Amino acid sequence: MRTVWQQLLDRLAIGEMVVCADETRRWDKKQWQETLGLGLLRETELAESIICDQCGEGHWAGIHWEVPGVKACFGCDTEGVIDIEIDRLRQWRMDAGRAAGLTAGALDLPGTVEMLLPDRLWRLGRRRLGGRYREIFFGIGAGVPVSAMSTAIRSSIGAGSALLLTLGSKANPEGLPAGQHLLDLASVCHVENDRLVLDVDYIEDRLAESGVPARKSTASIPAAAGTTWRQVSIIVFESFMEITAGGTVREVAFSELGVEQASQPIELLKCFAAARGTLGAEKIKDLVAGASLPKARVLRLRQLLQPLIDIDGDPIEHNRKAASYSCQFEIRLAGDDGFRTPAGATWLDLTFHEREDGRIIVSVPEKRKFRAHGLNVDGRGTGEVAERSALTSRTYSLEEIGLRAESGRLTEEGHEFVTLLRASGTLARRGNDMTVLQLAKRLRAWTGLDGEPLRLIEATGSWSAVFACSSEVVQTTK
Numbered sequence: 001m002r003t004v005w006q007q008l009l010d011r012l013a014i015g016e017m018v019v020c021a022d023e024t025r026r027w028d029k030k031q032w033q034e035t036l037g038l039g040l041l042r043e044t045e046l047a048e049s050i051i052c053d054q055c056g057e058g059h060w061a062g063i064h065w066e067v068p069g070v071k072a073c074f075g076c077d078t079e080g081v082i083d084i085e086i087d088r089l090r091q092w093r094m095d096a097g098r099a100a101g102l103t104a105g106a107l108d109l110p111g112t113v114e115m116l117l118p119d120r121l122w123r124l125g126r127r128r129l130g131g132r133y134r135e136i137f138f139g140i141g142a143g144v145p146v147s148a149m150s151t152a153i154r155s156s157i158g159a160g161s162a163l164l165l166t167l168g169s170k171a172n173p174e175g176l177p178a179g180q181h182l183l184d185l186a187s188v189c190h191v192e193n194d195r196l197v198l199d200v201d202y203i204e205d206r207l208a209e210s211g212v213p214a215r216k217s218t219a220s221i222p223a224a225a226g227t228t229w230r231q232v233s234i235i236v237f238e239s240f241m242e243i244t245a246g247g248t249v250r251e252v253a254f255s256e257l258g259v260e261q262a263s264q265p266i267e268l269l270k271c272f273a274a275a276r277g278t279l280g281a282e283k284i285k286d287l288v289a290g291a292s293l294p295k296a297r298v299l300r301l302r303q304l305l306q307p308l309i310d311i312d313g314d315p316i317e318h319n320r321k322a323a324s325y326s327c328q329f330e331i332r333l334a335g336d337d338g339f340r341t342p343a344g345a346t347w348l349d350l351t352f353h354e355r356e357d358g359r360i361i362v363s364v365p366e367k368r369k370f371r372a373h374g375l376n377v378d379g380r381g382t383g384e385v386a387e388r389s390a391l392t393s394r395t396y397s398l399e400e401i402g403l404r405a406e407s408g409r410l411t412e413e414g415h416e417f418v419t420l421l422r423a424s425g426t427l428a429r430r431g432n433d434m435t436v437l438q439l440a441k442r443l444r445a446w447t448g449l450d451g452e453p454l455r456l457i458e459a460t461g462s463w464s465a466v467f468a469c470s471s472e473v474v475q476t477t478k
């Protein structure tokens with residue numbers, strides 16, 4: 001969910017300047033108060049019409065004043081005359097100039113903000129960013145082509161370096177003159193402790209990158225209609241990634257994307273790969289340098305991935321309940337041959353089964369989106385995206401899981417693991433048993449799962465597997 005601040009910027013971006021009280025009722029009270037405190041909005045005249053909330057039609061209705069300024073009502077064809085609280089008629093108008101001022105303040109720019117195009121473009125000031133002094137501008141898209149802003153910047157500062165922070169302008173527009181750079185303001189700012197904060201580290205990153213050889217245009221990888229992100233697999237190497245989608249395999253160098261290997265989105269991509277696709281919001285904050293919120297970081301990675309592959313939908317979904325983000329595609333680091341744990345899986349979902357030949361079948365339910373064809377029983381139309389859970393099973397040798405040495409002998413952990421499977425998931429070992437702790441560590445590394453795979457049961461003084469265990473091997477007496 002976008003914060004109140006972001007929602008207001010979204011509206012500013014399209015030139016919708018008035019917010020009415022009814023809309024704010026759904027918003028987080030604290031965030032709304034915080035935003036009011038920033039002065040982005042000024043209270044304006046009371047609304048003259050309102051959307052009817054009585055009949056379910058949601059029609060507009062004009063306000064009639066029974067006692068001017070004191071008692072108001074509106075008419076509804078089905079529900080009659082409805083009294084309305086005056087608080088519901090309050091309205092606020094956004095102050096774009098104030099948004100420019102706040103942005104200048106967040107960048108510690110001295111001096112005054114100057115309006116270059118009425119209500120569309122402001123010159124904020126000058127500072128060092130990304131290795132050189134630049135003039136900073138704030139612009140609102142809302143139907144104004146970037147070229148118009150760019151020309152106004154030219155005539156204001158000539159051919160000097162400029163950074164244009166905009167709302168609602170297309171990212172990476174063609175035809176910006178050399179020396180002018182554009183960044184989407186909404187994705188580099190947030191409100192924190194009643195202040196607007198800009199992620200200067202990230203902005204520096206982006207500007208530093210723009211000094212590197214010009215971006216080669218990377219054609220998007222074609223995908224057949226109906227292909228989903230779940231059919232995509234990405235293997236991340238140090239300086240490039242290998243993307244497999246719909247039978248096409250392509251290597252994409254990070255430099256081709258116009259970003260450096262050490263930049264935030266690539267750093268985040270690598271963290272997702274190391275964790276096999278799922279990261280908690282807190283972890284994202286800890287893992288990647290900079291002041292941005294996890295949401296903004298994920299947004300930038302999304303913006304990097306989406307143009308690469310010709311697939312609709314969100315490649316990185318937010319799970320609000322779990323406060324985590326999950327790649328909808330398979331992702332791993334190169335050289336990491338572990339189990340391909342699907343997004344969102346936990347130890348409780350996994351089953352390890354020992355086959356008679358000693359190999360291990362690992363199963364996990366995997367949600368798959370598919371397009372339902374024809375009419376459903378309840379009459380829903382064709383083409384709906386449904387989701388179903390299918391059990392994915394893969395067979396591994398103990399060598400592949402790292403529990404048997406190349407000499408063919410089980411490691412100590414391997415021995416414990418086999419015992420565990422044959423005993424339906426219990427191990428009579430002490431809490432500080434190093435081998436058990438090492439086994440748990442190996443299993444975490446192999447699956448990329450965070451939680452504990454084995455739990456100590458104090459009452460019985462034994463370990464119990466969180467995942468399901470079974471074996472076809474008849475336990476022989478030792």
Ligand SMILES: [Zn+2]
Binds near residue numbers: 056057077
């Ligand atoms: Zn009505």
